[in-house]
Amino acid sequence: MTNIDKNELHNILRLVLHNGLTETKVKNSNKVLPLKKRNDNDKKGIIAAFRSKQDMTKAKGFTVSSYEALFENDNKLTHWTPNEFSWLGYTKDKHELKGHSEHNLNQINAFIVDVDFKDSQERDLNKSNVMESLLLGYVILPTLVLKTDKGYQIYYVLKNPAFINKKGTRYPVLEVSKMISNNIKSAIKDSLDQVDISCNNFGIFRIPRQDNVIYFQPEMTVNFSELLNWSKKYYLKHKSKLTIVNKNKISYGKQIEQPWFNWLLHKTDIKPGMGIGRHNTVLTLALACYSSSMSENDCYNLLDEFNTNLKVSLDQRDLERCIKDAYSGVYQGASSIYINELIETWATKDEFHQLKNSKSKNWYKFAKSRKDRKYSHxxxxxxxxxxxxxxxxxxxxxxxxxxxxxxxxxxxxxxxxxxxxxxxxxxxxxxxxxxxxxxxxxxxxxxxxxxxxxxxxxxxxxxxxxxxxxxxxxxxxxxxxxxxxxxxxxxxxxxxxxxxxxxx
Incomplete structure (x- = not known):
């Protein structure tokens, strides 16, 4: 697909955001629109935008609440949050954005998959393989595909947004949406190993620009219910691969006593830039500590020592943030999806077989790969x-x-x-x-x-x-x-x- 024009770019941005922003800026607007009485049910949200990847990694972005402001900055931006939040703000020193957590989401517009290759050359060689691996349930294709520095980001845009509401202490729509997102990533990874399953489901992604849209089909939006039905069927077919099998069905058990935890705690060669890496390792270990009722202080001391022993240590601030997230009460424990992926990414062949044959069958179930089976499904x-x-x-x-x-x-x-x-x-x-x-x-x-x-x-x-x-x-x-x-x-x-x- 050749470079698109500005009008088509703005149509893409509107399609993804689902009318979730106001039309004009609150201050210094260059547009004159007729006065319209605000409808309390017509709640608008806010997104975060970033002008470079470096700014994004340091949370040095700015808030956008109107299409006018977004369009003024369109091709100057590299990243954004395609799902609106209820509010966003800045830290006291104005250096960082705050508020972009999943429980602050106002609505979910799209499910996004990140595909990363070794470099841009490998990315270009695999373009056709990527495009042929994106069909879900034989009838669900993505709406939008963007080219990134070393890969692609695939947008499955909803026909209508899924609004986030709190019921008691739970967020039912968010919980279901996370399940759908994880299943989409897992399904594509079955045929495309470069899928980044550790990518935040509803966080920061590449923003569409005139120079990075390689595929756009507005007809290919999908109903939330259709994705949910597909996700349920996929989960049932791949249940053994996706879930932890517990002796105690109510709790996670003592995750810190399981073989994978001790193995992972002593890995020192986990490096950045190789898919699921240090950040996810620390968060997974911290979640295991939390689910095993270890105090936050003891967890910090344990993982601080682990981080020190890494050949390439994680930034101290990132370490502290992972532990804080793990002990926020949002999660129950370490996810089997990430445990399995960490094992498959970082275990040597001997370590993999030791873990497979250890007394760990109550937490990790190895599904036979197709090449090891006599019959195909x-x-x-x-x-x-x-x-x-x-x-x-x-x-x-x-x-x-x-x-x-x-x-x-x-x-x-x-x-x-x-x-x-x-x-x-x-x-x-x-x-x-x-x-x-x-x-x-x-x-x-x-x-x-x-x-x-x-x-x-x-x-x-x-x-x-x-x-x-x-x-x-x-x-x-x-x-x-x-x-x-x-x-x-x-x-x-x-x-x-x-x-x-x-x-x-």
Whole structure:
């Protein structure tokens, strides 16, 4: 996707923020709008913005409460908080922002996945792999993809925001949203190992700019309920990998007595810049101390010594902040997702097997990888088929391929292939056109349809003043209709045959 214009950029920013800011600045506004009585139910929020990555890491940003202020700064910014907060402020010395904690969120607009490679060259080489790994439940594609210095950030934007309300001492919408976010990251990591699962679910991310948007499809927003349904199904399929199995189902037990804690406490080679690193290690250890009823002072002394022993120590202020967060009462204990990821990232081969064979089965359950199993699951074959169709397509058109060729390429048996293709067709996850006369069937996925739409839109922008614009606009609308029908397949809506649409 070429550089977008200012109008499209502002449309993207508005789409993500869901009308969550005021239209004009409170002071020094350059816009004159008719007076409008404020509706108490129309509560607006505030976001944080940063002009550089260095400012972001030091929380040296500024608050933005209006679209006017955001648009004035658009291409000058590098990072932002795409989910609005109820309030934000500054520390007494005005050097840092405060208030950007998850319990202060006003609404959730998007779920964002951070993908990090070793460098920009590796990022560019893996662009197609990234784009083909973002389909959730065969019908949910991202709305927006940004290119970063060494990777990509993927936005799954909600059709309508999820508002955060406190009920008693709990935040039900926030709790469910965190589960959805973790499952999205885990699902993409199944096929794309560079996903940063340690990334804060609703924190600071790259902001869309004219020079970093590589994919934008406003039609691909998703209902919160649709994501929740997908998340529940994903959780049930991968429960053994995602959850701690406790002897005592009520509590976490003494996490500091579990083998992983002692192993992690004595690791000294955890370095920055390698995905899940020092910050998450300290926070995970601190949460284990908290859940095991260790005093905050004893926890600090223990982890201060751990930090000192690291070959590259964490900044003292960051260490103190991790311990403070762990003892804030927001969390119950160390998360199995992060424990598993720390083990897989930092354990040597011998350490991994020792942990696997230790008496730790009450806290860590190792799911067999696909290569160690005799049979593949149906959902794995589905993913294989969709990836095959996407890669085999020319110019994003439907793929004509014989079942014999599919069997040969995937190593799948005829009976398994028939079963999986029938499931994909019955659930409207792939459009299948029968050619007849012993010809190969043609297959079209949602990913290919969206790529067609993206191509048509780019062509439309280039030929806006040409004679063929009206015809191209009609084709775009037809593609949108087909995409919507395919997206609705999750609810059982029948789709039209591919032959009824001129895809160009």
């Amino acid at each position: 149906k959902h794995e074959w589905k993913q294989d088929l969709i990836k095959l169709f996407n890669k085999a397509s020319t110019n994003n058109q439907a793929v004509a391929i014989s079942t014999r060729n599919i069997q040969k390429k995937l190593g799948i048996s005829p009976s398994s292939l028939n079963r999986v293709l029938k499931s994909l067709k019955d659930n409207n996850q792939v459009i299948i056109r029968s050619s007849g006369n012993n010809q190969s069937n043609a297959y079209l996925t949602l990913y290919l349809l969206v790529k067609q739409l993206q191509s048509k839109k780019s062509q439309y922008r280039l030929n806006l003043f040409n004679f063929g614009s009206q015809q191209l606009s009609s084709e775009i609308n037809e593609l949108k209709t087909l995409i919507n029908k395919l997206k609705q397949g999750i609810k059982g809506t029948k789709i039209i045959d591919i032959g009824e649409v001129n895809t160009g």
